[in-house]
Amino acid sequence: MLLSQPAEASPAMEFDLALTRSLVPLKDMSESHLLDLLANSQAEVFFAGQTLFEAGDYDRQHLYLLHGDVILQSDSGEEQVKGRSTLMPLAHVQPRQVTAIAETDVSLLRIDSERLDQLLTWSQVSDYLQLNISRQRDLDEDIGWMTTVLRSNLFFKVPPLNVEQIFYRLEARVVHAGDTVIRQGEIGDCCYFIKEGEASVDRHNDGHWTHLADIGPGRCFGEDALVNDAPRNARVKMRTDGVLMVLDKQDFYHLLKEPEVPSVPISELNAARQRGAVLLDTRSEEEYSERHLPEAANIPLSLLAIKSRLLADPVEYLCYCDTGRRSRATAHLLRQQGYRARSLADCPRLFTDPEWRDELVHNAPQVLREGRPQPERR
Template sequence: MSNQTADISRLEDFIPFDCLSESHRNEIQGQIEVIKIGPGRLLFKRGQSSDKAYFLIEGSLDLTDASFQVRHFTADDDENYLAIDNYAEHTINAITAEATTLYAIDRNKLDLLMTWTQAAESMLDEDDDENERDWMDALLSSELFSAVPPAMIHSLFVKFEEREVQLGETIVTEGEDGDTLFVIKQGKAMVTRTRGAKQETLAALSAGRFFGEDALISDSPRNATITMTSDGVLMCLGKNDFQAILQDSVIRHVTEDELDTMVLEADTACILVDVRLPMEFRHDRTPGARNLPLNELRREVQNLEKDFFYVVCGDGRRSELGAYILSEAGLNAYVLDRGKPTDAKEESHAEAKQA
């Protein structure tokens, strides 16, 4: 192990780091564990559960599968663009063949960041300016919004209302009731609090910062005054809208066994949809599935056949967001909960897709 800080630029050739926003890459840098180990050391073994994703930065590994076939895998291999054997339960043994450097990160955190980034990008038009992206990234990088189900991110953002503000305008006043969250899309603001007869300056806020979040989770009065120190634009979200979004979940899950039963009993065809990125899909293809990454799915959803039912496969929260996009468009959609599929079930699902 090493106390060395990860060089985030070394991960730019790996999925999903190549598509994470700059703010998310900076956030995740401190959560990457740098692993330096000598030759002949076991990194993980087949059947072992793991909550980490490993990326090979330098050196090489000998990877042994269930048939005892060994593959020598080097850092400069053309296929070294994904985490190594990135499953909750490993399917191979991995042993270092020489002095090796790897980066490790919590798989759940990585999945969450990737879902947020794709969700925000799916809402942006090509002509949207950088300010539009920045304020979304600011929210999605915060601990407060980590509690928002990724499938509801789109509904959350469309509830925000834009408000133009002027230099010197007071946005919130200390001691008053509050029921709105504000995000600074453009401009700057100052945070002050009364101390006896004096006004104490607590902080300066710039574009991308948000305030008023206490109003979304409690009924306490404002604990500071926020005043604009320039002209600007705020994005505003009411407390009721936020609560309604959290309570409104339309995501339905099915297991592989339940899906098999649905396919046998249904009068309409089942369409498998994989919302991962194309390179991920090609590397670990789901037989019979149609690859529709989130951006493309949102564009194509109105053209999909409404008489079929859709099952979103792939992994993690992106599948939930995909199912939400389909459901929002009036389609019958589910998320497939599964482990590593058997050949028989893969064939069954492929036949269902072709029905």
């Protein structure tokens, strides 16, 4: 496809957007990322008596109970979950710790956990950058197109830690009315974002040109050249003077390589605690409240641009989450601000390894440990 649009322009989904936006952690995603996630998710119906999953299953899925009642069975007894009584994924510890059986007819939303985690982190890093961009007066004229770039599904496969690098890889090119930017049939090696101006998209077929579309600021074209060597399938010609932001194929490949973030092995966690390191849980407030490590403070990645000002410069911070992706992003962004931050390696073990899972506490106060260096405003 020659043209791409921000994901919010995707066709309407089968899902109730208001309903899905209330789920945790889906509620902390931008609409464009949420729509992209739902485009590859499934709504399922189970009849009373059917098994949703069994203890021991490792399905790498987030299951949300939308309607109906479910019975969770374990060696210690049964628990009833009524439809819409929780906004959290259903008994999500993997491998599954319980067997879930539909007590009534139920409807579920099934989401791939890896895809959710990637898009969630991408969305929150993107929001962090947008807030920082909005604070820089010298970028006032660029906020519009930069925001559009961050919402473009072209970059959803780029590791979240490289989101900021997208802007460093883009090069500005001044163009004039009548300039042909892309010629049909040529092999491309870059794609373009329109920062200023308008262009016409036309296709030559059976001896004549057919006008396909007029495109303006924020639109991307020529992105197929980044992922394959197929010839351009249309011509793009400037209708007005303008400025294009150009992304070269090799630069795009560099964006796909995730940078290293300093980390601490989980085996050294207790030693780090003893030397005064502060644990930062980077998940949402709801996920934190459900269970978290003792004495951990909660600074969600989605609120990092605001809450990072509460941290103290001399303190060592260890970031963790349930997969490691949000915590690596948080540590990376904090290090850019000059903080002593590292991520905790093997994060999933905290939630799957019985030895560590038993250490998680529920609903503890969201404060730093008494006696440790207290946060100071920067």
